[in-house]
Every structure is written in C-alpha cells, then in structure tokens.
Amino acid sequence: MQGENLEHAKEASTIILHNGEMVRPSIIRARQATFISPGILAIITLLALPCISLFAVAFMTRGQYGEILFEPTFGNIRRLLGFGYFGWSADNLLILWRSVVVAFVTTALCIVLSYPLAFFLAARPAKTRLLWLTVLLIPFWTNLVIRTYAWLLVFDSDMPFARIMAWLGLMEPGTSAYPSQFAVYVGMVSVFLPFVALPIYTAVEKLDWSIVEAAVDLYSNKWRVFRHAILPQTLPGLSVGITLTFVPAMGMFVVPDMLGGARYMLIGNLIQQQFGTSRDWPFGAALSLVLMILTLGALMATSGKRKKGRA
Amino acid sequence: MGLTAYAVCKNYGETRALYDVDLAVNKGEFFTLLGPSGCGKTTLLRIVAGLEMADNGRIVINGKDFTKIPANRRPVNTVFQSYAMFPHLTVLENVCFGLISRRIPKAQAIEKARATLDLVRLAGFEDRKPDQLSGGQRQRVALARALANEPEILLLDEPMSALDAKLRVQVQVELRQIQQRLDKTFIMVTHDQQEALTVSDRMAVMGQGQVAQYGSVREVYDRPRNRFVADFLQTQNFLDAERVGPREISTRLGRWRLCEDIPWEKGCITVRPEKLQIAREASACDFRARVNTVIYRGCYQQFILDNGLLMETETVLPVAQGEELMVHVPKDAVIVLHEDEFQRMDLRKVK
Structure with a gap:
C-alpha cells in the first residue's frame, strides 16, 4: 500500500497520505534511509571493509619479516594452485579438495543421524522431551576446545574404546x-x-501426519513414505541444517588439528598456519578468498536447487 | 460380505474407544458410521484402513482376514478429512501415487489416473498443484486418488466437513452417484445426520464406543431403538409413559393407541414433530394445547406448544400465538424406545 502510494506520487511536490499523515514522498524516503542507516553502517564496517581488505591483501607480497608489502602480485594465487619454488605440487589443491569432502561427508552423516534423532525427540512425551533436548544441547553450550579434548580422552589408548577395538583386532x-x-x-x-x-x-514436530498416513494408505514402502511424505515437509529444516553445517565445516580447524594430527590438514588449518606460525598474511588472505568463493558457490547451488524444487 | 468386523476393541490408555463392535457391510453398499464426536466412529474407520490396530477382534474384507496386515497391504483406500494431498506433487501425480507404489507401469497408471479424474469431473486440472485448487476441487482429487486404486472398500473420513453448506449438498449427491456407477463398497464417517441420510443405504449410529443401532437408513430414522439414537436423530419430543393395555399407553397428555407391542411397564416414547397433526374433529383429538411460539421456516412452520412439545406442519397455516389446537397423534407416529443396556452402562472407563 505504502509502496504503491510512493510510486504513484512521482512528482516531488505531491503530498500523499502516509500512515495517517500528509507528507511529501521525499521525506518518507529520507526517513527510511535514516532508519536503516545503522544497519548499513554495521555491514560496511564489519563486513564490507574486511572483505575488501582481504581481497586486497590476497594480491600483495609478503615481506622478509612477515610484513605486508604493497607490491601487487598474482604469486599467492599461483602458489595456491600449486606452482611453488620446486615446480608444481598438488598439495594445496588436495587440501582444498579434502576440506570439501570432509564438509560434505560431515553434513551427510549429520543428516543421516538427525532424522532418527528428530523423530525420537518428537515421540518423547512432553515431560521428558525437554530433558532429551537438554542432553542434545549441553555439548552445544560447551567450549569447542574442551569438547574436542574430551574426545582425545575417549580415544586414548588406555580407554575402553581403544581396548575394545584392539580386542576386536581392528586396531593395534x-x-x-x-x-x-x-x-x-x-x-x-x-x-x-x-x-x-x-x-x-522443529519440522518433525509440526509434521502433518495425515500425509504420512495417506502415503501408507496408498501402498508406499518405507522409502516412498520418507521421500514423499516426510522429506518435503522437513525440507525447510533440512536446508537450514545443511547451510549451518556445510559452511562452517569447510573452515573448521580446531577439530581436524587436534583429532587429525599434523598430516591431516584441511584448508582451515592451512589458513590458521599462514596467520599464525608462518606469518604469511597475503597467502592466508588468498586462501581465505578461495574458501569464501567455494562456500558462496555451495550456498548458491543449494538455494538454486531449492527454488527449482519449489516451482 | 464386503466387510465384517468381529468384536473389535480399542483402548487408549484408560479410555475405551471401541467396545466389542460387530459390523457387517454388504458388497456394493454405501454404509455410514454416524455419531457424535468421540463416539469411536473414526477409530473404527482407521482400524478398517489399517492405520490403527485393534486391541482385540477381527477385520475381514471380502472373506479374507486382514486383522494383522498393515495399511499398505490392505485393499482399501481412504479419503482423509484434511484430504492429505502431497503438496509437492501435481494433481495427476497425486492420483497416480498409489498405482506407482504398486509398480503399475507408468503409462498405464497415467491412463487410469486420467480416467478417474474424468469421473470426478476434474479433467484439465492434471498439472495443477494442490495449493492452486479450491476446497471442493481438492476434495475431488482426494476422492480420485483413492478411487484410482480400485479398492475393494473406499473409506471416507468426514469427507465434506471442510466444505461450505451449499457445496456439501451438491457433493453428497455426486458422491452417491459415483458410488452407484462404480458399484463399490463405500464406508463413510460423519456426524451430520442429513449427510448420512442423503448418501447411504445403511448406517450405524455409534455412541460411547459401541454401535447403538444399525440398519437401513429408513429403518433407523423411522424407528430409533433407544433414547440415545432418537436423541441423536432429533426426534425432539420425548414423553414418559406407562403401559395400560397390550398396545395402549398412558402419558401425561392422555391415553394413546400404538401399532407395536410395548416391551415394558414404564418407559419412554418419542414422537417426531412432523408426525403430529392438527385434528379437524374433536373425535380425532388426542390432546389439546396452546401455541406458545410460532416459528416460520419458509417451507414449513414450527409451533412450540405450552406442554413442551414441538410440532411441525408442512403447509404454513394461519395459526396465531396463544391459539388452542387440537392435536392428533397417529398410531404409527409413536416410537417406543427400548431401554437397552447401552444407555445404562458407562463404557468409557476400562475396568
């Protein structure tokens, strides 16, 4: 309504009725700009500027002592693609590829585990459901490093897990x-x-069970019930979950660092290394840039799929 | 026999939903389960569909025992109250769904689906999504989706509750016509007595998890067996009575002769308001009453009498408020109500 009013009043001199007030459209536009300016300011200072400087640094040169020299170069990109001092090596590309695979497999494993878990939670009576949800959330509230240390303990050679695996002959x-x-x-x-x-x-809790019953009534096997009655109804939740997992999983470095060891390097570790021990900010920036482009590409691919699915 | 249910019981925790229900539905008939909400009619339908399993009893469809067989292997299909369309599939894909599940070749399934959509007069809507249809159209897609599978029994769970009154009457007639054309067994659940009377051959009136009465639609409507059924079918006028002769009773309005035997000494009778007549001569007068209120209903007229009875006349007569009427009670108008165990037991609690 308001938008229509604004469009109809093309001349700046026309006065329109806006929320019970007689004003010129230009004043409304000025007001709108004022109201969104803090948001725009935050985006510019916290997102746009760092991104621009990251982009810029990615094409600078590293000085002898790790400082950034303002000498434009494509050297960082070349190095990233594997062209080093000693000829071409696939190491960096391998790390990138491995990061994508780890993020993908992690997301897939989480989805496979989440469906039974979600149905289990939704099937709990209201009294105990909160308790189960808390059990699921406690690790979520715990510091990442502490949680990962806990896994180190669980997987230690003296702990039951390693002993059982050794007894089964699956480990030395x-x-x-x-x-x-x-x-x-x-x-x-x-x-x-x-x-x-x-x-x-959340999606399972709101599930329209009559559609599930209709699928069963129409002779569906278990897969068909999932595919046509459960998946379409939980798709919004699923795509949120995929986005929230795949993107940070690509850049994760704490977990692979502690549980994967020095040889199991992901792009997150490589970036961390450039900004930390190696003190090579330009190369780190170039790596970050590639990671950002990859993530953006993945996001666009999934959202494009979603739109196509809806049409 | 289309469907036979023997001694079906179902409890939900402490609550008894169905108690020893026996039911026999003939092949090719339109059968309706009628009852107030919470009487167990939907539970019974779901047990026939296999969406719920009975605690006890047997479900036999066309001579084969299906008691323990899950819903996806029963030769029945359901039209759900909410229609339960697959929102991501088109009308045609929805109607094909059951056929594809049973691995019927795609070309054949599509042909069958198109024919069924023709039957429910929805040809041309194949490529729409459910959210692009009106309520009435969606209801017909739900019907087509179930019918396309050629089920031995079609189950309808309050199929018209989401339609507006005018459309409902039209759909009732259409549903009846489709059922007669296909000569299939239909079992419908409803709480609307008018709907039940319009579409069905026979019906069962349910209450408190039991069948209170079942028989042909006319039989149940004209001769409700007990107070519960009479009340649900709105016979309106109830009177306490005493037996004074083999076919004669005494009520507070006088002595009336009946055309059926009376099974009790003291009991209850009921008379439908439209069966009461205005007596032309004093000899035919069974009681006199003053008119307290005149209600004009368009095609008929109602009088609320000073003795508490309700009376209806087909023709609109020039009767004024306060006028005294002579009322004739025809012999066959009086319905003797049996005092069944049904109304005395509290069946809702599991003992």
Whole structure:
C-alpha cells in the first residue's frame, strides 16, 4: 500500500497520505534511509571493509619479516594452485579438495543421524522431551576446545574404546584411536549434529501426519513414505541444517588439528598456519578468498536447487 | 460380505474407544458410521484402513482376514478429512501415487489416473498443484486418488466437513452417484445426520464406543431403538409413559393407541414433530394445547406448544400465538424406545 502510494506520487511536490499523515514522498524516503542507516553502517564496517581488505591483501607480497608489502602480485594465487619454488605440487589443491569432502561427508552423516534423532525427540512425551533436548544441547553450550579434548580422552589408548577395538583386532594394541580420519569425523559430527538435528526436529514436530498416513494408505514402502511424505515437509529444516553445517565445516580447524594430527590438514588449518606460525598474511588472505568463493558457490547451488524444487 | 468386523476393541490408555463392535457391510453398499464426536466412529474407520490396530477382534474384507496386515497391504483406500494431498506433487501425480507404489507401469497408471479424474469431473486440472485448487476441487482429487486404486472398500473420513453448506449438498449427491456407477463398497464417517441420510443405504449410529443401532437408513430414522439414537436423530419430543393395555399407553397428555407391542411397564416414547397433526374433529383429538411460539421456516412452520412439545406442519397455516389446537397423534407416529443396556452402562472407563 505504502509502496504503491510512493510510486504513484512521482512528482516531488505531491503530498500523499502516509500512515495517517500528509507528507511529501521525499521525506518518507529520507526517513527510511535514516532508519536503516545503522544497519548499513554495521555491514560496511564489519563486513564490507574486511572483505575488501582481504581481497586486497590476497594480491600483495609478503615481506622478509612477515610484513605486508604493497607490491601487487598474482604469486599467492599461483602458489595456491600449486606452482611453488620446486615446480608444481598438488598439495594445496588436495587440501582444498579434502576440506570439501570432509564438509560434505560431515553434513551427510549429520543428516543421516538427525532424522532418527528428530523423530525420537518428537515421540518423547512432553515431560521428558525437554530433558532429551537438554542432553542434545549441553555439548552445544560447551567450549569447542574442551569438547574436542574430551574426545582425545575417549580415544586414548588406555580407554575402553581403544581396548575394545584392539580386542576386536581392528586396531593395534596399545595405540590410541587418534590422530585418524575416523576421529576427525566423530569430532566433526559431534560438533555439527545439533545444527542439523534441531531444525529437522522443529519440522518433525509440526509434521502433518495425515500425509504420512495417506502415503501408507496408498501402498508406499518405507522409502516412498520418507521421500514423499516426510522429506518435503522437513525440507525447510533440512536446508537450514545443511547451510549451518556445510559452511562452517569447510573452515573448521580446531577439530581436524587436534583429532587429525599434523598430516591431516584441511584448508582451515592451512589458513590458521599462514596467520599464525608462518606469518604469511597475503597467502592466508588468498586462501581465505578461495574458501569464501567455494562456500558462496555451495550456498548458491543449494538455494538454486531449492527454488527449482519449489516451482 | 464386503466387510465384517468381529468384536473389535480399542483402548487408549484408560479410555475405551471401541467396545466389542460387530459390523457387517454388504458388497456394493454405501454404509455410514454416524455419531457424535468421540463416539469411536473414526477409530473404527482407521482400524478398517489399517492405520490403527485393534486391541482385540477381527477385520475381514471380502472373506479374507486382514486383522494383522498393515495399511499398505490392505485393499482399501481412504479419503482423509484434511484430504492429505502431497503438496509437492501435481494433481495427476497425486492420483497416480498409489498405482506407482504398486509398480503399475507408468503409462498405464497415467491412463487410469486420467480416467478417474474424468469421473470426478476434474479433467484439465492434471498439472495443477494442490495449493492452486479450491476446497471442493481438492476434495475431488482426494476422492480420485483413492478411487484410482480400485479398492475393494473406499473409506471416507468426514469427507465434506471442510466444505461450505451449499457445496456439501451438491457433493453428497455426486458422491452417491459415483458410488452407484462404480458399484463399490463405500464406508463413510460423519456426524451430520442429513449427510448420512442423503448418501447411504445403511448406517450405524455409534455412541460411547459401541454401535447403538444399525440398519437401513429408513429403518433407523423411522424407528430409533433407544433414547440415545432418537436423541441423536432429533426426534425432539420425548414423553414418559406407562403401559395400560397390550398396545395402549398412558402419558401425561392422555391415553394413546400404538401399532407395536410395548416391551415394558414404564418407559419412554418419542414422537417426531412432523408426525403430529392438527385434528379437524374433536373425535380425532388426542390432546389439546396452546401455541406458545410460532416459528416460520419458509417451507414449513414450527409451533412450540405450552406442554413442551414441538410440532411441525408442512403447509404454513394461519395459526396465531396463544391459539388452542387440537392435536392428533397417529398410531404409527409413536416410537417406543427400548431401554437397552447401552444407555445404562458407562463404557468409557476400562475396568
């Protein structure tokens, strides 16, 4: 209504009725700009400026002592793609690829675990449901480093897990279950499970069960019931969960660092290394830029799919 | 026999939803489960559909025992109260759904779905999504989706409760016509007696998890067996009575002759308001009463009498408030109510 009024009043001199007040459209526009200015200011200072400087630094040169020299270069990008002093190596690209795989597998594992978990939670009577939700959320409220240390303890060679695995012949006796790929996935899933499980649980709680019953009534097997009655209804929750998991999982460095060891490097670790021990900010910025582009691409791909699915 | 249910029991914790329900529905008939909300009619329908399992009893469909068989392997389909459309699928995909589930070739399934959509007069709507349809259209898609599977029994759970009054009457007639054309067994649940009378061959009136009476629609309407059924079918006028002869009773309005035997010494009778007549001569007068209120209803007229009775006349007569009427009670108008165990037991609590 208000927008229509504004559009109709093309000349600046016309006076229109706006929320019971006779004003010129230009005044309303000025007011709107005033109201959103703090938000825009925050976005500019907290998001746009750092992004621009990141972009700029990515094309600068590292000085001898780790300082940033204002000498434009594509060297960082070349190095990222593997062209080093000693010829081409796939290391960096491998790290990137591994990061994508880890983020993808973590997200997939979280989804697979979240559905049964969400239905389990939704099926609890109201009295005990809150208790179960709290159980799910306690790790979520605990510091990430502390949680990951807890996994180190669980996977230690003297703890029951390693002993049982050794007894079953799946591990060398006397070794611990970390650093390993398995430990990284356990750590990652435990971090991100609530991010997927909670949105799905919210969707499951509101599920229209008559559609599930209709699917069963129409001779569906279990997969068809899930595909046509449960998945479409939980899709909004699922896509929130995927976004909340895949994006941070790509940049995660604490968990792979502690549970994966030095050789199991992800892009997050590599970036952290550049800003930390290596003191190579330009290369770190270039890596961050690539990570951002990858994440953005993944987000656009999923949101594009969602729109297509809705049409 | 289309459907036979033997001694079906169902409890929800402490509450008894169904208690020893026996039911027999003939092949090819339109059967209605009628009753107030919470009487167990929907529970019974869901047990027939297999969406819920009975605690006790047996469900036999066309001679085969389906008591323990889950819903997706029963030859019945349901039209849900909320229609339960798959919102992400088109009308055609919705109607095909059951056929595809049963791995019927796609071309054949689509052909069948189109034919069924034709039957419910929805040809041309194949590519719409459910949210692009009106309530009445959605209801017809739900009907087509169930019918496309050629179920041995079609179950309808209050299928018209979401439609407005005018559309409902139209859909009732259409539903009846479709059922007669297909010659299929339909079982419908409703709380609307008018709807039950319009569409069904036979009906069961349920209350407190039991069948209070079942029989042909006319039989139940004309001769409700007990107070509960009479009350639900709105016979309106109830009177306490005493037996004074083999077919004669005495009420507070005088002695009336009946055309049926009276099974009790003291009991209750009921008379429908439209069965009471204005007597032309004093010899035909069974009681006299003053008119307290005249209600004009368009095609008929109601009088509330000073003795508490309600009376209806088809023609609109020039009767004024306060006028004294001579009322004739025809022999066959008086319905003798049996005092069944049904109304005395409290069946809701599991003992």
